[in-house]
Amino acid sequence: MVAFPDWINMRTRSGMPGPRGRFLPGGSIEFNNNPISWMTRARRDFGDVVRIDRDRIFLSDPEAVHEILIETNKSYLIESAFAAGRKGDAILTESVPSFMDIRGDVRRGATKSAIQSHLERLAKSIAAGVRERANQEVDVLREVQHILSCVNVDYCMGSDPESASISGLVEQHFWASIELVNSGETHWPWEKRLLVDRVRGINGELKEQLRSVVRRRKKEGTADHPVDFLDYLIADSNPLNESRTVSSLRLMLLGSHAIPATALTWILLHLAEEPYLAEMARQELCAARSFGQHPGEGAPFSLAVIKEALRLHPPTWVIARRTLREVSLSGYRIPAGQQLLFSPYLIHRDERSWVAPERFDPQRWLRNMPHPRYSYLPFSMGSRGCPGVHMGMMQSLLFVSEILRNYTLRMPSLHEVDERFEALLLPGGLRGAWVSL
Ligand code: HEM
Structure with missing residues (x-):
């Protein structure tokens, strides 16, 4: 039998606990100044559902978070830095079906079997990128990001003449987006949207270049067997139109480098911090002949290291959704238009769920x-x-394998690295090196 929420006995949003905050802005000033410390205190002092201000709620109950994630696209909406307010919500809601088609293309391009058939090529291009930057002190995040963007452009479209400038645009898109989100420019309708315009400009240029590659490839005709993601998109039995092909390529390129590069940078930091564990992973990776369809098949311990680094330092440290209609959640009735925030970083370190969570x-x-x-x-x-879970794990495993088998890591201690809770959880000012063995 379906259980209906007991609306009558539910508490309303106004009865939700939270710091008193100030007269009009509520807790928003303190929250915006330092969200992670606000969230940490709020969970300790008020529990799993806390009011931030008039429009925002912070949650840390995994069951409630799961419900929100499962119901996204139906009762909840993913927001975008580009679309604010009711008009923005309407645009985003309308675009969900076409976005889901594009997302489906990315998911199909990143399945276990797709990755498996390109494993050797992925490993080779990671090795080449790592080698090129070896034995020099570098900005680790930027360089890992650069390596991944080249690797992924190769995975998506081989070595087309535009590859270098496309991977450059993908990287620029990331840093411009971080700057945009950090600036809060889109919060205030009266502000000039200089950073939004900049990201849009980069986006426009990226799409233009992708369109020209797609057109040329279509003219040339595809190989008998698809050799890259673009071949696969073009050869699809139900031919996609040009704009969908461009959008799918773009989403794949943007999704597959920034978050994974951030994840990998934290993984490398943890490995450098724990030489004994790094040695165990190295021995396993040297002995592994292949990784099989499931990354854990050939290297379970190394995979465990990656999972553990993602637990302590999930690049997406905070996730947001907006209620599209009134919902019932954790015993509260929450009206439409509320922003719900939750933090994988805090959920991953919650001692109610994890034994010795900080270890x-x-x-x-x-x-x-x-x-x-x-x-x-x-x-x-x-x-x-x-949609890129498998590809993300494989990229990480191949990268870690390349580094541990051939280099020693020279990194600052984790305690010296600033955890920057920005659009992603970034390792601030990190410089380091991988030195040939
Ligand atoms: C370690 C690597 C990765 C991590 C930790 C990661 C994590 C995430 C997270 C947390 C989200 C946000 C979901 C949300 O808002 O609920 C996301 C979205 C996304 N990721 Fe990944 N990701 C990784 C690798 C990849 C790769 C390799 C690809 C490309 C195949 C990819 C493509 C995407 C796309 C397209 C989205 C947007 C999905 C949507 O809005 O429906 N990711 N990722």
């Missing part, structure tokens, strides 16, 4: 279920969770 302990992943359900979400979940 870096890959072994926990080799035991049975190391946490209660829904308490681990570095890839989010539900209809809008990451």
